Amino acid sequence: NAGVTQTPKFQVLKTGQSMTLQCAQDMNHEYMSWYRQDPGMGLRLIHYSVGAGITDQGEVPNGYNVSRSTTEDFPLRLLSAAPSQTSVYFCASRLTGGASSYEQYFGPGTRLTVT
């Protein structure tokens, strides 16, 4: 199993440009999520999905869109990049079910710089 994969690893955008961060998992996990990691702030949840066709907002959703057309893929779209979106982005997945203690599996991250 490849686990959770993310592309690209690094990206530089100019203000106003759009792009899509890709995330895929091969573990048949229903739950997928996107976080951003900023110095001194830990990880903050952007959007999440509990299954194909279902998405919801997390703590910091503004400026980002997601969709979930398949179980495997969960892309994150930046419609008009802003310098405040400079961050490291992590995708994660896990099982769903009756327990809240399932381990989340994280991808290696995408480092995004917006100039």
Place this chain on the structure above:
Amino acid sequence: GNSVTQMEGPVTLSEEAFLTINCTYTATGYPSLFWYVQYPGEGLQLLLKATKADDKGSNKGFEATYRKETTSFHLEKGSVQVSDSAVYFCALSDLDTGTASKLTFGTGTRLQVTL
């Protein structure tokens, strides 16, 4: 809302020293508690977890005990190695059914171990 407070780093220790990283939380009821570790240039990976009061999670020589009375989940290791140098995140899951339960992270504590 839920929150997690970790001691600020960086924490610098000599090899074979004793490690404690403090973590306290605020949540309603009985969340599950986690420690995740992030090695340089990588995504987060689960280190250990505890799902109810007085549970002790342990892995790779690290351990943490779920203390409901003090709302704490401090990470300890008796003898650190250079290879333990990483950022450590304390996290809790909320009390949703499990299908959509979300993780709340602390800000992370960087550990540097020197020879």
